[in-house]
Every structure is written in C-alpha cells, then in structure tokens.
Amino acid sequence: MEQKPLLVHAIINGEKVTSGKQYPRENPANPSEVVGYAPINTREEAKAAIDAAADAFRTWSKTSLDERIERMRRAIQKLRDGAPEIAELLSREHGKPLYDAQGEIFVSIMWMEHACSIVKSVLQEKVQEHDHGKTIVSYDPMGVVSAIFPWNYPISLSTIKIAPAVLTGNTIVLKPSPFAPLAVSQVIEWIAEEFPPGVVNMVHGETDVGIELTTNPKVAKIAFTGGTETGKHIMQAASATIKKVTLELGGNDAAIFLPSFDVNDKQAMRRIVISNFLNNGQICMIAKRMYVHRSIYPAFVEKYKEAANQWIRIGSPLNPSVTMGPVNNLAQLNFVKSLIGDAINEGAEVIALGQILEPDTFENGYFIQPTLVLNAGYESRIVAEEQFGPTVPVLPYDDEDQVISLVNDSIYGLTSSVWGEQEHAVCVARRIEAGTTMINTAAIMGLDVRFPFGGVKQSGIGREYGEEGLLGYVETHVINVPTILDLPHIPD
Numbered sequence: 001m002e003q004k005p006l007l008v009h010a011i012i013n014g015e016k017v018t019s020g021k022q023y024p025r026e027n028p029a030n031p032s033e034v035v036g037y038a039p040i041n042t043r044e045e046a047k048a049a050i051d052a053a054a055d056a057f058r059t060w061s062k063t064s065l066d067e068r069i070e071r072m073r074r075a076i077q078k079l080r081d082g083a084p085e086i087a088e089l090l091s092r093e094h095g096k097p098l099y100d101a102q103g104e105i106f107v108s109i110m111w112m113e114h115a116c117s118i119v120k121s122v123l124q125e126k127v128q129e130h131d132h133g134k135t136i137v138s139y140d141p142m143g144v145v146s147a148i149f150p151w152n153y154p155i156s157l158s159t160i161k162i163a164p165a166v167l168t169g170n171t172i173v174l175k176p177s178p179f180a181p182l183a184v185s186q187v188i189e190w191i192a193e194e195f196p197p198g199v200v201n202m203v204h205g206e207t208d209v210g211i212e213l214t215t216n217p218k219v220a221k222i223a224f225t226g227g228t229e230t231g232k233h234i235m236q237a238a239s240a241t242i243k244k245v246t247l248e249l250g251g252n253d254a255a256i257f258l259p260s261f262d263v264n265d266k267q268a269m270r271r272i273v274i275s276n277f278l279n280n281g282q283i284c285m286i287a288k289r290m291y292v293h294r295s296i297y298p299a300f301v302e303k304y305k306e307a308a309n310q311w312i313r314i315g316s317p318l319n320p321s322v323t324m325g326p327v328n329n330l331a332q333l334n335f336v337k338s339l340i341g342d343a344i345n346e347g348a349e350v351i352a353l354g355q356i357l358e359p360d361t362f363e364n365g366y367f368i369q370p371t372l373v374l375n376a377g378y379e380s381r382i383v384a385e386e387q388f389g390p391t392v393p394v395l396p397y398d399d400e401d402q403v404i405s406l407v408n409d410s411i412y413g414l415t416s417s418v419w420g421e422q423e424h425a426v427c428v429a430r431r432i433e434a435g436t437t438m439i440n441t442a443a444i445m446g447l448d449v450r451f452p453f454g455g456v457k458q459s460g461i462g463r464e465y466g467e468e469g470l471l472g473y474v475e476t477h478v479i480n481v482p483t484i485l486d487l488p489h490i491p492d
Helices: 043-060 065-081 083-094 098-122 154-167 182-193 207-215 228-239 266-281 297-311 330-345 359-364 400-408 422-429 466-471
Strands: 010-012 015-017 022-027 030-039 126-130 133-141 144-148 171-175 200-202 219-225 244-248 254-257 289-293 349-352 371-374 391-397 415-419 436-439 474-482
Touching (some): 010 043, 022 083, 043 144, 043 207, 065 083, 065 098, 065 154, 065 182, 083 154, 098 154, 098 466, 144 154, 144 207, 154 182, 154 219, 154 466, 171 207, 228 244, 266 297, 266 391, 289 297, 330 349, 391 400
Parallel strands (some): 144 171, 144 219, 254 289, 371 391, 415 436
C-alpha cells in the first residue's frame, strides 16, 4: 500500500521554513509513486540561512567543547532511535536495498561518535618552551560552512561534514540533492533541534541556491562531495574570497588482480562482486575497472560470474531477499545504458549477471541488470569514464609496469585496490596514484573512519574522516612569545 507523501522543510535559524514551491521525489522502483516533496528555496532564503549561521557563530564558537560534544551525542542518539524509520524512507526514495540504507546509518553514527571521542585531543592547544621563549599553537573555528552533498549516500555524506564542522565551533548550512532529499532532511532536522538556532541550517533548491552557498562572502569554507566538473565550478566560485574548500570528487577506481590471487577463494570473489555493485555501483569509491593478470584471466571471469549470479538478486529495495534495487534516477540509468551500448558497438562482450526476483517491478522501475564487460578497449568510454552504475569492465594485463601505467593513466585518483599475496600487493599499492589503496578488499568494506579519506589529481582536495577530517574545519593559529626581542645583527 502506498504511503502518504512526506513534506520536508528548510531549517533556517531553528525554524521550519515551507517554501511556496516544492518538487516531488519519486520512488525509483515505482516512478509513479511520489514518496515526498522538498521545497524549492530561493536565493534570498539561502542568504537568510547564511546570515543566521553567521550570527550564531559569534556565540557558538565560544561555547565549551564539552557542551558541543554533549549536544552532538544527543543528536546521535536521535539518529540511533530513528534508524528503522529513516532506513525505510531512504530505501523508498533512493532505491537502495534496506540493508544498505541501514549500513549507511550505521557508518554515519560510527563517524559521529568517533569525532566526538577524538575532538578534544585533536584541538588540544600545543605549547612549546624553547631557548627564545614560548610558542603556542591553537586551532580556531573558521566561521560559516556551506555543505553540498549528493544523492548516493546522503546521510553519511552530510554527517561527515556536520560532525567536524559543529564540534570544532563552526556553524553550517547544508544543501541536499533533489534525488534523495527526504530521509536526510529528517536527520538534519533532528540534529538541528539539539543545537542553538542558526548552528545547523538547511536549504533546498536549484542552481541559484548553490551559487549563493558558494559565493556569499560570509561563508568561510565549502565542503562539497560530488562530480569533478561541479567541483571545478565550486573551486572557481570560492576563489573570489579565498574560501577554504574540501572537495571529494569523482573517481574511476581501479582494482589490480595479481597472478597470486586465488580465484577459487569464494569469500574474496564475493567481496569483489560487492565492491563492484554495492548500491548499484553508485559509489565514488566502488571498484570501477578491473585489471586481471592474463595467467588467471579466464578462470577469474568464470569464478566471478558464479559469485555474481549467487549474490546479485534484483527487485524492490524493501524486499529483504534483494541485494540490488533500481538505479536512483532516469538520467543516470540512461547514462549507464549509453556506456554499455557504446561498448557493444565497439565489439565488447556484455554478460548479464544476477537474478531478477520481481520481473514486474523490474519492468516498471529504473532497473538495469548488472553487466560484466569483456574485451573492451583500454581507452573505451566504459573504462575511461566513471560509470556510477551497475556495469564493470574486466581487462587482461601482462606485466606489472603495464598495469601500473594503465591504472595511473586517469585524471582521477580516489581509491584503488590490489588483490593477491599481501606483501607483493602492498609493494604494488605504493606505485598507484590514489588517496586510498585497499589490499584484498575494496569500496566501503575497506573504509575506516579513523583514518583520512580523499583523492589526488582531479578526485579532490583535502581529506574527510580521521583527525584530518576535523582539522579541515579549523584555522591553525600560532602565537609566539619571544624572550629575546631584538636580533643582534639589526643596527640601532
């Protein structure tokens, strides 16, 4: 039975703001069903949110760290208590299976709790006595943070910004994606309720709202997760007032399978399949191109198909037997189909994977059967571009130098993985140009919120998670207290 559509709001200075215009968010598994509506805020409302955040910063930045932590922990408890409700809503509006929605909330809570546990040590003032006096190093909040994040993991990609921003004394204005605005709006509302008005704000809207969030002179820092091309525009907008930026952008993450990789290891094969197709491949850090040593290539393909056909079960995301739901939106569905079509036209072999559990649902929603692509050219679109969908090419290679060259021949450098004998795999990993390289695992299965995450090259600037994720929201302030006030070589 269809549920009544949910209406979410903007949050400006602690108040719910209902805009005169809303946009619908459909259920990707059943596009005729509207799950809910989100407001189309105006640029003036975005400016009001920034003004509220700037006003709140004056007092919030002076609030004790103990109080900030206590408020954040109350917000975490709200998210924990509401997790079942939010997971189901996220599945309906996004298309990800329920287990993945639950996992996203779990990772969000894990990071927020970790940030609370380390923020005191990270912000601890450092004092060093020396022959010429004393030096103090302190960490000061920046001001107003604009946070813009995408639809693929909206809750984790918002809380990854909220926790460090607010705990370090900043205030924040968030803008969700129109492709998954509902569940995350409820989460942000819960969080905002635990803080003074203006500390946590949220606006929805179109390009003009994004422009305000990235150009307003009261914004000190922009935290953005999304596509590389949009990241370039944000970086350009930030340059006018030299705003600080953290940009976590696209990736075309490579996986290298060494000759020592055991193709008969069923658990490893299952990890590989999940690292390709979790969330329908709609993850920046998914393994998007696989390079397999020619000596194991034929056996790898056969064992991979066995593992994929066993794990992949396609249908309604609320069906507990389903491991893959629909693609999030029609535009992304058509983009992935175009990549596959180009590969076929160029002579590649495309192999359908998995089981379709609910044919009627499959036909009506934004579904596409996952595919393995063989014999694609090394420079074909499906290899060179970020697919962000349920298709993956597997390519043979002959020697280590060749595969390292192929892997590094990309504008991206977010994550990568190496599979095989551990010591050799680590040696190969050191040669890869990436922010993170995982050994014998990939994607979220290799993520550890205690350590920094981010990309090199056009995959981004800065790091999230870990201590670096907190330090990205503060200014380092050095205070020198010299005892020798004149240098001997300066004349009177």
